[in-house]
Structures are given as structure tokens and as C-alpha cells.
Amino acid sequence: MNRILSLVLLVLAGSSVSAQPQEKSDLAIERQIVQYLNEHVRPGEPLSVTELYNNVFKSPEEQKVLARLFNTFFKIPLFVAQYKTGTGQTPTLADISHQFNFQVEGEAAVLLAVMDNDPRVPKFITRDPKTGEITAVDVEAVKRDRRFGQVLERTLSGWSGKQAPPFTLELFDGKTITSEALKGQVYLIYFWFFGCPPCIKIAPELAGLQRRLGSKNFTVLGVNADRFLELETSDAQRGDYVRKAGFTFPLAHLNKKMQEDYGSVSVYPTLFLVDSGGVIKRYYVGYQSFDVLARDVEDLLGTRPQ
Numbered sequence: 001m002n003r004i005l006s007l008v009l010l011v012l013a014g015s016s017v018s019a020q021p022q023e024k025s026d027l028a029i030e031r032q033i034v035q036y037l038n039e040h041v042r043p044g045e046p047l048s049v050t051e052l053y054n055n056v057f058k059s060p061e062e063q064k065v066l067a068r069l070f071n072t073f074f075k076i077p078l079f080v081a082q083y084k085t086g087t088g089q090t091p092t093l094a095d096i097s098h099q100f101n102f103q104v105e106g107e108a109a110v111l112l113a114v115m116d117n118d119p120r121v122p123k124f125i126t127r128d129p130k131t132g133e134i135t136a137v138d139v140e141a142v143k144r145d146r147r148f149g150q151v152l153e154r155t156l157s158g159w160s161g162k163q164a165p166p167f168t169l170e171l172f173d174g175k176t177i178t179s180e181a182l183k184g185q186v187y188l189i190y191f192w193f194f195g196c197p198p199c200i201k202i203a204p205e206l207a208g209l210q211r212r213l214g215s216k217n218f219t220v221l222g223v224n225a226d227r228f229l230e231l232e233t234s235d236a237q238r239g240d241y242v243r244k245a246g247f248t249f250p251l252a253h254l255n256k257k258m259q260e261d262y263g264s265v266s267v268y269p270t271l272f273l274v275d276s277g278g279v280i281k282r283y284y285v286g287y288q289s290f291d292v293l294a295r296d297v298e299d300l301l302g303t304r305p306q
Contacts, residue, residue, distance in 0.1 A: 029065040030104050037110045046117045068230060069111075072100045076115065077124060077142050079266040084137040086267060086285025093133055098197050099268060101231055106132075122148070159283040164189075164274045165261035169223065169252035172238070177221070177250055179278065185217045186300045188293070189262075189272040191254065193225040194233040194241060196268045198287045205290040207246040212294065216301055217276070220249040225268065228254040275300050 079099055083091040096108040109132035115121045122145040126136040142148050166179045190206060192199040210220050226233040242251060259265050262272065273282035273296055282296050 026061065026065050027103055029062050030107070033065065033069070034104045034107045034110055037114060038106060041110060041113045041117065043113075044117060046119065068101075073111065073115070074121075074147070075100070075266050076111065077121060077145075077148050078264065080125060080134065080137055081139045081142040081148075082263075082267045082285065084139055086270075090134050090137055098195075099266070101195075101229065120147070159263075159272065159280045162280050164272065164278050164280050165258070167258045167261070169255065169258065172224075172235075172242075172251045172253070177252055182219070182221070182274075183278055184276050185219065186276055186297060187218065187274050188220045188297065189274065190220055190222045191225060191262075191265050191268055191270045192222060193229055193231060193268055194238055195231075199269045202269055202287050203245040203247070205288065205293060207248070208290055209293055209297065210247070210249045213297055213301065213303075214248070216303055218297055218301060220247075222247060222249060222251040223254045223258065224251060225254045225259075225265075228256065228259060273297065273300070 076096065079096065080091055083089070083095065093108040093112075096102070096112075100108075102108050102111075112125070112127065112132065112134070116123075116125075116127070122138075122141045124138045124141040124145075125134050126138075127133065128135050164179060168176060168178045171177050188206075188209070190202075206220050206222075224238065225231075226238065254265075262270075267285050269284075269286065271282075271284040271288065271293075272280050273284075275281050281300060284293075
């Protein structure tokens, strides 16, 4: 897997002509990569790794941008398959851009085009030739692939009735929270990141849920992925967002172990509803309404009006 990802990095690494590092921002470098790929990717023609690798892109600033693309490239199939399975819908290019913080117009489409031509990636999507949008997703093709199948199966095999994996997380205030400390109460784990549109949409629902049920042996646990995804979001930005959203529940930073233990979460928001015995009772992908969440939580608490 490391060799495969390294090859992808090499493909992307040669896709720019070097400039003075101080003259180029991350966004400018990202635009340069996207422009190059748009001009050179041809249907059915994989990019020449050797040729591209020998064409520069060596500055630290360029390598920083390439590293982000490198870390993203092989997450896209898992995201698309998880999104399709969890929501029943096909993700749009905008959905992919939001999830992976693509900032350049056409970036998601051109990376899918690179993926279409890469023999190491399963042929799992059908795309509109004019718009580049995904029109169909073959989840089974991803499951069958040795690189992605095992990880995907862990996510799609069903969570209901399984013991919630233990975790230890750093809270926003620097303190620690553990799964052990939450034993005996019902809790809803909420995976999110700053600026995620469906996360913004569900935020008032979760704030309202905490207000309504927070005094009844229940809490939401917000697990923020900004650091894990290497997003350039400051503590001040997160703090301001949290205040405006009205979050009064614990907020922690996602770490690699928890991300992997919970099915290598790559779709945001993803939520797990855990009962007082530490057993997962519900698994949600994407936006959920207040009524749906309140019904499921109140069923576990035994407080749902009859």
C-alpha cells in the first residue's frame, strides 16, 4: 500500500514547473497542479510516473501541498463507497471537495480522472462525460479490491450490537476524555470538521438534542477531525464556531487510533449512538434530523413519550 501511495505522490510531484518558494502560496501550487492535470490527463492513458517525477516540484511549500494530495488520493474510493452505502445517494463533486478540502475549481473532477486511468484503483464509478459528476457507484467493486475491501467491510458490515471501541481523546481545553468515563450513560459520538456543510446543517440539531436530553444521563461527544485532516483551522476559529453553534457538550480532537477503530471514518458527519452498556445501537452517515435523533436517544433512555 505504501508503494502504491508513493507512486501516486510521484505522479503528482512532477506536475509543476518550479518557482521561487516565497512567491507561491499553497493555493497557487494547488492551482498549478490542477491546471497541469487538466491539460495532460487523457482518457485511458495513465500518467507517466517517471516522466513527471523528473520534472521538479521540489520546494518545501510544493511538497506540503503534494503531501496533502498524497494523503487524500486513496481515501476517495472509501469515501464514495461509504457515502453511497450510508446515505443511499451518489456523492457530488462538491461533496468530495468539501470532505477533502479541495480549494481549486475542477480539482475533484481531475483527481477522479486520474483515478479512472490508474490500474491500481478498482473501476467502481461511472461518470458523466460532460460534467464529470459521478452517476453510479459499484460498492461491491471496492469491497473486492484487496487494498480497500478489508477497510470498507469494517465500516459496512454493520455496527449495531457491537461493543463501541475504547478511546482516549484530548479535549479542546487540553484535558482528557475516555470511553470508560462515559460508561453508564447514553452518548452520541459525532465526527465532524470545521467548514463541513452537512456538519453545519446538523449542528443546531445536536445543540438542541443536548439541551433537551443532556440532564437525562445523555451527552453528545463531538470529535473534531481538523487536526487529523491537517486542515488549517485555528483554535480561535473552532472556538468561535462552537460558541455560535451553541455546543455545550464535550468536544475533543480525533486521533488516528479512534479514526481507524471506528471504521476509518472518512464521511462527515458520521455518528454512533452508544447505550449505557457501551454497545453501539445506531450508526448514521450524513445529516440526520432532530426528530430522528431524539427518537432513537429517547428509546434508549426510556423517556420517549408513548
